[in-house]
Amino acid sequence: MPYDKKAIHFGGGNIGRGFVAEFLHNSGYEVVFVDVMDSIIDSLQKNKSYTVTEIGDDGERTFTIDHYRAINSKHEEQQVIDEIATADTVTCAVGPNILKFLAPVIAKGIEARKLDYPLAVIACENMIGATDALRGFIEQKLAEDTLKNISSKARFANSAIDRIVPNQDANAGLNVKIEKFFEWCVESKPFDGTKNGAPKIEGIHYVEDLRPYIERKLFTVNTSHATAAYYGTNRGIPTIDQALADKEVHDIVRDVLKETANLIVKEHGIAVEEQNDYVEKIIKRISNPALEDKVERVGRAPLRKLSRKERFIGPAAKLAELGESYEKLLGSVEMAYRFQDIAGDEESAELAKILKENDAKTVVTKVNGIEEGHPLFADLVKVVEKVQKK
Numbered sequence: 001m002p003y004d005k006k007a008i009h010f011g012g013g014n015i016g017r018g019f020v021a022e023f024l025h026n027s028g029y030e031v032v033f034v035d036v037m038d039s040i041i042d043s044l045q046k047n048k049s050y051t052v053t054e055i056g057d058d059g060e061r062t063f064t065i066d067h068y069r070a071i072n073s074k075h076e077e078q079q080v081i082d083e084i085a086t087a088d089t090v091t092c093a094v095g096p097n098i099l100k101f102l103a104p105v106i107a108k109g110i111e112a113r114k115l116d117y118p119l120a121v122i123a124c125e126n127m128i129g130a131t132d133a134l135r136g137f138i139e140q141k142l143a144e145d146t147l148k149n150i151s152s153k154a155r156f157a158n159s160a161i162d163r164i165v166p167n168q169d170a171n172a173g174l175n176v177k178i179e180k181f182f183e184w185c186v187e188s189k190p191f192d193g194t195k196n197g198a199p200k201i202e203g204i205h206y207v208e209d210l211r212p213y214i215e216r217k218l219f220t221v222n223t224s225h226a227t228a229a230y231y232g233t234n235r236g237i238p239t240i241d242q243a244l245a246d247k248e249v250h251d252i253v254r255d256v257l258k259e260t261a262n263l264i265v266k267e268h269g270i271a272v273e274e275q276n277d278y279v280e281k282i283i284k285r286i287s288n289p290a291l292e293d294k295v296e297r298v299g300r301a302p303l304r305k306l307s308r309k310e311r312f313i314g315p316a317a318k319l320a321e322l323g324e325s326y327e328k329l330l331g332s333v334e335m336a337y338r339f340q341d342i343a344g345d346e347e348s349a350e351l352a353k354i355l356k357e358n359d360a361k362t363v364v365t366k367v368n369g370i371e372e373g374h375p376l377f378a379d380l381v382k383v384v385e386k387v388q389k390k
């Protein structure tokens with residue numbers, strides 16, 4: 001493999017090392033990791049390779065990832081700018097709330113570009129429109145002239161990324177254990193008319209309209225995952241597979257998925273059988289005991305997960321608008337509201353504070369982004385009142 005293309009990847013964490021970098025590497029890209037965590041960057045700089053182990057029904061397979069470099073953007077901003085100026089792609093997997101912090105350095109890299117083809121920017125986060133959000137932050141930092149010619153400098157494509165990468169063993173170092181299944185869908189249209197076309201990354205499924213893919217993923221994989229995590233936490237169950245082995249939790253997850261499946265089928269014209277097959281596949285994936293996926297990881301950042309476009313309120317709001325049932329989703333919302341003061345999770349502490357300091361109506365407006373008058377509002381207020389009582 002010549003490794004003659006260059007990819008800058010922000011976030012050397014689980015999905016960054018275990019999924020995005022693996023695919024870039026296998027497609028002949030030299031990967032430049034950018035992170036702010038000293039331990040990850042130091043380790044990537046010291047070790048010239050790490051392994052990714054895929055766990056499937058048919059056993060395990062291990063791959064070696066090499067041909068990468070690593071930069072700490074806290075200390076070496078100019079280096080990151082120079083790399084972006086001469087790169088083919090920028091990807092990130094840092095978490096939706098971090099996107100705004102990446103924007104200034106990416107904007108400077110775009111300003112410094114002299115190449116005769118645009119940079120491909122693809123955010124790989126669990127968020128509807130993550131690349132659009134990143135683009136918005138970047139554009140706030142660009143000079144007027146650059147903004148006028150932005151399509152010659154950079155192209156921005158949203159993506160939906162699906163692969164379970166649990167937290168890794170403390171002694172694993174850089175090595176990543178990951179499920180075998182993957183899906184990475186990226187919008188194709190933003191690359192129309194460019195010299196090189198869409199980035200040639202093996203495994204990416206380019207699609208004209210991403211909405212059905214990202215909504216199906218977020219409202220099936222992540223809705224069920226988070227439901228299992230929050231009910232599991234509430235019952236003192238440590239991992240997702242163990243939560244799903246509990247008959248009651250298992251049945252609740254299935255009931256919640258009936259509600260989101262109803263929406264997905266109605267909204268996107270996906271056949272009922274196809275959605276049923278998808279649901280079965282997802283339940284099997286998240287029940288995989290080999291992943292040992294902790295409920296705290298899957299439930300992390302409850303304020304984000306309880307927000308308007310996210311895995312519970314997104315589908316529940318739409319179902320309410322359509323006059324369809326969303327009762328089981330309210331149960332997941334209740335359990336998410338009960339995910340408070342979890343060690344290492346700042347949002348869970350913030351959630352506890354918000355619930356203590358505000359009345360239920362204010363909480364719903366603030367946390368769920370649902371206003372009085374919306375058909376979901378009164379039911380959410382009841383859920384919050386119940387949680388506030390106990």
Ligand SMILES: NC(=O)c1ccc[n+]([C@@H]2O[C@H](COP(=O)([O-])OP(=O)(O)OC[C@H]3O[C@@H](n4cnc5c(N)ncnc54)[C@H](O)[C@@H]3O)[C@@H](O)[C@H]2O)c1
Nearest residue numbers: 011012013014015035036037093094095125126163164165
């Ligand atoms: N883990 C999964 O199963 C999975 C699957 C699909 C999508 N995702 C999404 O991928 C994203 C990352 O998730 P993860 O599980 O890899 O999390 P993670 O915590 O393992 O990795 C995030 C990385 O981003 C780094 N980071 C934080 N601020 C940064 C900054 N300003 N600049 C550069 N790097 C920074 C962190 O140091 C960390 O290394 C999230 O949006 C998540 O929803 C995760």
Ligand SMILES: O=P(O)(O)OC[C@@H](O)[C@@H](O)[C@H](O)[C@H](O)CO
Nearest residue numbers: 126161162163164165222225298
């Ligand atoms: O990453 P989050 O916090 O949005 O959600 C936690 C998990 O549900 C998520 O990371 C899944 O493992 C992943 O989305 C599977 O593709």
